[in-house]
Amino acid sequence: MNILVLQETDWIKRGPHQQHHLMDRMALKGHKIRVIDYDYLWKEDKDKEIITGRKEINGAYKIFKEADITLIRPGMIKVPILDVASIFYFHKKEIKKQIKEFNPDVIIAFGILNAYIGMQQAKKHNIPFVYYLIDHLHTLLPGELKRKTAEQFEKWTIKGADKVFVINQGLRDYAMEMGGNSNKISVVPAGVDLEKFNPQVDGSLIREKYGVKKDDILLFFMGWIYEFSGMKEVAESISTTKNEHFKLMVVGEGDLFKPLLKMKTEKKLDGKLILTGKIPFEEVPEHIAAADVCLLPAYKNEIMMNIVPIKVYEYMAVGKPVIATNLPGIQKEFGLNNGINYIEDSADTLEKATWLYKSHKVEDEGEKAYSYVHNLSWDKITVQFENLLSNC
Incomplete structure (x- = not known):
């Protein structure tokens, strides 16, 4: 198949996300x-050129060097408001x-404005159009007016798509609330790459590199x-705890x-708060392996509800056991007793981690976590994705 992918973030700098794993x-x-993306992070560039021309990049892989993907970045006007309008x-x-x-x-579209444009052009040329939701897209935008406008475009695209793909049950409910036809969703x-991410990955060198001792948490x-x-x-909890063994590593x-x-x-959190910045994807597994407990203590806001x-x-x-806020999407996906330990608020994270250790449940919860995902390989999900596209 010839597959045209549309998105409104930087294909190279952001992710890897769902689309990267599947398209590779x-x-x-x-x-x-072929991927059409958008230079969403243009304000961070040192290049101050206001009007940029079209760029085409071959070999725009994210996971596998052998993946032959062509990236096209259309021209744009790098001025606030006009940047979006130029789409x-x-x-x-x-x-x-x-x-x-x-x-x-x-x-296949993952964005808002270029997704709507893509849907219109697909209909005009009788090409199957798939809208793939991995977020509550409009909620990610700043300002009420932008969110309301984007929400309307999102609704039009969901209603006009031949198929709507979502990554979890929570987003399926969301797509239906936005006007989607349940028969098209x-x-x-x-998924997960089980060859790269598995319990046998050794994180000892990462702990050693950052001075994390064997008895540290x-x-x-x-x-x-x-x-x-x-x-x-x-x-902040790490800075005030009396337990000197707790440390926090933030990658990204x-x-x-x-x-x-x-x-x-x-x-004065040197050695207790470890900020690595962004690291190559190839190094992610050993960094996770270095951890004792992994975190998703996000706020309960509209953006995170079904993610x-x-x-x-x-x-x-x-x-690894996971401490996560009890968000609806997470609860629908994993339920109870599957290695996810829920908290009401991000400030409760350290208390829950302390409980896991004092109750000697870290290893047991980690085993439950692995048991839940060990059949969710990207290869299997890619076959499912491919079959669905073939039937569009």
């Missing part, structure tokens, strides 16, 4: 993949170009450090990275 594997299976012109132009030249068998869940978080990630509260970048660096200095991040599956596949 689809490319390895012989499908031709209507530049992305529409590129989508029409790809339909003519690439002749896609299916168009399929759950294609997140290392709490672990990875991913984009949103303000609602709960990391501020966990770091994001909104809270600089505030956490400041807290580390001001509260199940891929990292939770990766935590569990390495045999």
Whole structure:
């Protein structure tokens, strides 16, 4: 199949997310993949060029070097407001170009505006269109007006799509609330690479590198450090606890990275708060393996209500117990007694971790976690995904 993928984040800098895992594997299976993305992080670039031209990047793999994926980044106007508005012109132009030249068998969209444009063009040219939801997309935007406008586009696209794929039951419910037809909605869940993420991965060198002793209790978080990630509260708990064995490792970048660096200095948390920054994906398994307990202590906000991040599956596949806020999406996905230990609030994280240790439940909860995910391989999910696309 020729598959055209549309998204509104940076394909290279962000992730790997659901689409990266699936598209790399689809490319390895012989499908031709082209991705149209959006330079969402342009404000961080040193290049201050206001109007940028079209770029095409070959070999835009995320997981496997052998995955032959072509990335196209349409031109844009790098000025606030105009950057988003320029999607209507530049992305529409590129989508029409790809339909003519690439002749896609299916168009799969993960964004908002270019998804809506893609849906319209797909209908015009009688191409199957799949809308793949991995987030409450409109809730990620700042400002009430932007969120309301994006929500409407999202509703139109959900209603107009030939198929809607979601990664969990919570997002299936969300898609139906947004006007989706239940007969067109399929759950294609997140998975895990069990060759890379498993209980046999050795994290001892990572512990040694960062001075984490054998009797220390290392709490672990990875991913984009949103303000609602709960990391501020966990770091504050680490700074006030009388138990000197608790340490927190945060892998990744994001909104809270600089505030956490400041807290580390001001509260003299050197050695207790470990901030690695972003690391290569290949190094993620051994960092998880270095941990004793993994974390998802996010705030209970609209953004997180039905989200199940891929990292939770990766935590569990390495045999680590997880402490997570009792979000509806997480509870629907994992239920009870499967290695997820629920808390009401991010500030409760250290108390729950202490309970796990005093109750001698860390190893047992880690085994439960692995048992839950050990059949959720990306290879199996890719086959499911491929079959669903073939029937569009």
